[in-house]
Amino acid sequence: MDAGQRLTDANFPEHPEKATLEGKNKFLGFWLFLGGETVLFATLFGTYLGLRHMNMDGPSTEELFKLPTVFLATMLLLTSSLTSVYAVLALKQNRVRTLQKWFIITLILGLGFLGLEVYEFMEYVHEGHTFTSSAFGSAFYTLVGFHGGHVAFGCLWIITLLIRNWNRGITLVNAPKYYLFALYWHFVDVVWVFIFTVVYLMGKVG
Amino acid sequence: MSTHASHKKRSGLMDWLTTVDHKKIGILYLIAGGFFFIIGGLEAMFMRIQLFKPENDFVAAETFNQLLTMHGTTMIFFAAMPLIFAFMNAVVPLQIGARDVAFPFVNALGFWLFFFGGVLLNLSWLLGGAPDAGWTAYAPLSTTSEGSGVDFYVLGLQISGAGTLVGGINFLVTIINMRAPGMTFMRMPLFTWTAFVTSGLILFAFPPLTIGLFMLMFERVFDANFFNPDNGGNILIWEHIFWIFGHPEVYILILPSFGAISEVVATFSRKRLFGYSAMVFATVLIGFLGFMVWVHHMFTVGLGPVANSIFAVATMAIAVPTGVKIFNWLFTMWGGKIVFSTAMLWAVGFIPTFVMGGVTGVMLAIPSADYQFHDSYFVVAHFHYVIVGGVILGLFAGLYYWYPRMFNRVLNETLGKIHFWTFFIGFHLTFFPQHFLGLMGMPRRVFTYLSGQDLDQLNFISTIGAFLMAIGTIVLFVNVIISTSKKYAPSSDPWHGRTLEWAIPYPTPEYNFAQTPLVRGLDAFWIEKAAGNKGMTPAEPVGDIHMPNPSILPLIMSIGLFVAAFGLIYDTMTVVVIGMAITFISMFFRSVIDDHGFHIHKEEVEEDLKGVKL
Numbered sequence: 001m002d003a004g005q006r007l008t009d010a011n012f013p014e015h016p017e018k019a020t021l022e023g024k025n026k027f028l029g030f031w032l033f034l035g036g037e038t039v040l041f042a043t044l045f046g047t048y049l050g051l052r053h054m055n056m057d058g059p060s061t062e063e064l065f066k067l068p069t070v071f072l073a074t075m076l077l078l079t080s081s082l083t084s085v086y087a088v089l090a091l092k093q094n095r096v097r098t099l100q101k102w103f104i105i106t107l108i109l110g111l112g113f114l115g116l117e118v119y120e121f122m123e124y125v126h127e128g129h130t131f132t133s134s135a136f137g138s139a140f141y142t143l144v145g146f147h148g149g150h151v152a153f154g155c156l157w158i159i160t161l162l163i164r165n166w167n168r169g170i171t172l173v174n175a176p177k178y179y180l181f182a183l184y185w186h187f188v189d190v191v192w193v194f195i196f197t198v199v200y201l202m203g204k205v206g
Numbered sequence: 207m208s209t210h211a212s213h214k215k216r217s218g219l220m221d222w223l224t225t226v227d228h229k230k231i232g233i234l235y236l237i238a239g240g241f242f243f244i245i246g247g248l249e250a251m252f253m254r255i256q257l258f259k260p261e262n263d264f265v266a267a268e269t270f271n272q273l274l275t276m277h278g279t280t281m282i283f284f285a286a287m288p289l290i291f292a293f294m295n296a297v298v299p300l301q302i303g304a305r306d307v308a309f310p311f312v313n314a315l316g317f318w319l320f321f322f323g324g325v326l327l328n329l330s331w332l333l334g335g336a337p338d339a340g341w342t343a344y345a346p347l348s349t350t351s352e353g354s355g356v357d358f359y360v361l362g363l364q365i366s367g368a369g370t371l372v373g374g375i376n377f378l379v380t381i382i383n384m385r386a387p388g389m390t391f392m393r394m395p396l397f398t399w400t401a402f403v404t405s406g407l408i409l410f411a412f413p414p415l416t417i418g419l420f421m422l423m424f425e426r427v428f429d430a431n432f433f434n435p436d437n438g439g440n441i442l443i444w445e446h447i448f449w450i451f452g453h454p455e456v457y458i459l460i461l462p463s464f465g466a467i468s469e470v471v472a473t474f475s476r477k478r479l480f481g482y483s484a485m486v487f488a489t490v491l492i493g494f495l496g497f498m499v500w501v502h503h504m505f506t507v508g509l510g511p512v513a514n515s516i517f518a519v520a521t522m523a524i525a526v527p528t529g530v531k532i533f534n535w536l537f538t539m540w541g542g543k544i545v546f547s548t549a550m551l552w553a554v555g556f557i558p559t560f561v562m563g564g565v566t567g568v569m570l571a572i573p574s575a576d577y578q579f580h581d582s583y584f585v586v587a588h589f590h591y592v593i594v595g596g597v598i599l600g601l602f603a604g605l606y607y608w609y610p611r612m613f614n615r616v617l618n619e620t621l622g623k624i625h626f627w628t629f630f631i632g633f634h635l636t637f638f639p640q641h642f643l644g645l646m647g648m649p650r651r652v653f654t655y656l657s658g659q660d661l662d663q664l665n666f667i668s669t670i671g672a673f674l675m676a677i678g679t680i681v682l683f684v685n686v687i688i689s690t691s692k693k694y695a696p697s698s699d700p701w702h703g704r705t706l707e708w709a710i711p712y713p714t715p716e717y718n719f720a721q722t723p724l725v726r727g728l729d730a731f732w733i734e735k736a737a738g739n740k741g742m743t744p745a746e747p748v749g750d751i752h753m754p755n756p757s758i759l760p761l762i763m764s765i766g767l768f769v770a771a772f773g774l775i776y777d778t779m780t781v782v783v784i785g786m787a788i789t790f791i792s793m794f795f796r797s798v799i800d801d802h803g804f805h806i807h808k809e810e811v812e813e814d815l816k817g818v819k820l
Contacts, residue, residue, distance in 0.1 A: 003802060021384075025309065028382060029308060035410065036375070036409045039413040040416060043414045043417040044417055047432065050440060051438065051443075054431075054437075054438025054439070132429045132430065134431060135431040135438035136438060137431070138432050138439070139432065142420070142432075161797075164797070173800070
């Protein structure tokens with residue numbers, strides 16, 4: 001069978017994302033990549049933990065962070081993880097329109113998260129907490145900004161993926177692509193859970 | 207939809223710029239790595255000439271700082287790393303019976319990223335001065351260094367580091383997913399095993415470097431304060447991050463060399479590798495322990511006796527699996543029918559040399575003694591014994607051994623032996639005296655010394671040795687040039703090899719194996735030969751073979767980052783945007799263009815099989 005062909009319910013494999021060698025390779029390679037990404041963020045977290053009290057003349061974490069905004073952002077991102085799970089569920093059931101619907105909701109939630117983050121950063125800059133104001137500032141914006149960059153990249157990724165495959169149905173070629181995006185999105189979400197805990201909650205009470 | 211497009215044939219330069227064939231990428235890595243090896247070697251020669259007598263004025267102090275920085279950076283990242291990737295590309299897919307790596311496109315991308323990173327770094331010589339903060343780029347020296355040298359260092363390493371990371375993931379997936387039927391993990395040749403563990407180390411060691419370099423870049427370009435104590439920063443963060451990367455990096459370098467030595471020793475002793483499973487275990491253990499010893503580079507920082515002791519013990523522990531390897535090589539030779547080919551000479555020379563480097567390593571692992579050795583020529587002697595005496599000697603063994611597989615020709619054995627003896631004697635002459643220079647108090651990274659301190663004679667001897675190493679290297683290049691005018695070697699299996707890469711006809715077909723081989727045990731090819739078979743037993747009938755299409759996109763993506771780097775170095779945001787746009791648009795094209803590769807048809811494969819020369 002041609003890998004680029006639209007799958008029908010009759011020939012639909014149990015794991016369309018791993019039904020070809022290319023798919024298997026991508027699946028494994030992406031998990032390994034996420035392993036590397038974990039170390040990458042761990043380095044950023046380590047640096048942040050070392051520098052988070054070095055706010056010099058600028059506001060401290062207790063004065064700075066406003067939990068309601070951050071909590072809203074967290075909810076948006078956690079929900080977007082759930083909607084991407086629904087999309088993958090639709091992938092496994094060969095329901096491409098449902099998949100598209102859930103990924104679009106995921107995208108909108110991701111964009112909402114980014115909007116909140118930009119708003120939050122602008123507020124902080126007004127209060128004198130900038131990238132260059134202190135070591136805390138540098139470490140904070142680098143860690144949270146790296147995560148935000150990952151979310152932004154994920155948004156571009158899913159937009160490209162959806163548009164390119166809008167009328168194609170699910171094939172053995174695009175199934176791994178959808179699946180990997182969902183993996184990536186969950187990973188970004190998990191990183192945020194750690195940021196929420198280590199940066200914001202510990203910033204309030206630590 | 208046209209999935210399997212017709213066979214695209216490209217020739218000449220375009221073929222090399224667009225290739226995704228692991229064999230050609232291996233050759234590209236070898237040539238580029240060889241080129242940077244020459245540059246790094248010249249930098250070393252200039253330093254040795256400067257130091258051959260007291261108060262010499264061959265180069266200025268500032269230039270000397272640039273030379274020592276560039277020598278270290280070039281040799282580690284742009285000579286040793288690509289040479290390792292050259293052999294991993296050329297050999298690993300063949301050893302496991304695969305037709306290519308898991309991600310051929312990414313493989314090409316890895317090469318071009320490395321290449322443009324190296325070019326970027328070396329252009330600093332022509333654009334206002336090379337980096338001068340040492341290859342370790344300690345803050346605040348690196349954050350306050352004038353000029354743009356350190357910016358070139360940061361961005362050159364950032365770009366090439368990304369290439370190395372994707373290369374590492376590629377080999378992990380290749381080895382896990384693409385082994386031929388019967389090629390279980392415990393039947394993999396040791397070189398493949400070491401490539402596997404090295405790739406794992408790359409995956410977990412390079413991301414910290416990426417972050418460290420980002421921080422250093424933010425500090426220099428965007429005035430961040432990570433390492434600036436005046437604004438709450440902490441210089442130790444750089445040291446930790448750098449060595450969390452830097453120590454696994456030395457195992458990334460040495461493990462594939464261990465693998466090459468294991469293949470060479472077994473082949474030329476005509477014996478199965480002694481203690482294969484112990485060798486595998488030792489390799490994995492070294493890789494594991496390699497992540498928990500980074501603080502031994504920082505004993506004199508003053509982290510306290512508890513931290514220093516823990517890391518000292520962990521460091522000494524690495525000597526155990528390494529010792530296992532040394533004895534296994536000796537026992538492989540014991541009672542073997544040893545053939546002293548050039549490759550075997552390098553392997554035999556490697557063993558005592560590396561042991562000496564290992565012994566000084568254990569000496570350095572003792573914190574109280576390290577306070578004395580730290581930053582002296584003793585350290586310089588130690589790491590050259592393990593990196594030149596270990597990594598480079600192993601790579602030379604691999605070069606003479608696999609050259610016929612990569613280029614279908616053998617290197618001249620007489621010239622090879624001249625290369626070995628001049629380089630080997632030159633090496634010990636250069637670096638053995640440096641142990642004593644260090645013990646006598648000569649600090650590393652100094653551009654000159656005064657006379658009357660008993661340093662003259664040993665420095666003089668050291669410089670003579672460096673010239674011998676240079677002569678040896680020239681002999682190697684003469685040998686390579688001569689070999690290009692030679693005809694193909696008479697046999698596809700010139701060394702009576704034991705592993706799958708020697709079971710392939712000359713010249714290596716694009717698809718490696720016409721039929722995927724069936725592996726029946728360790729030393730798969732040897733088993734078949736011992737059973738009287740001419741070649742491997744196929745695991746499948748002759749059929750269509752799926753191949754990836756060549757692509758120019760990896761090159762363009764890398765050029766985009768190269769352009770963006772110049773924008774960052776010269777603070778021109780438009781150039782950064784243009785460069786990043788080139789890269790992202792290439793990524794976009796890669797994503798939206800359907801590229802399902804092509805098929806080599808059964809008839810063509812059958813035609814090839816008729817003309818097979820073994």
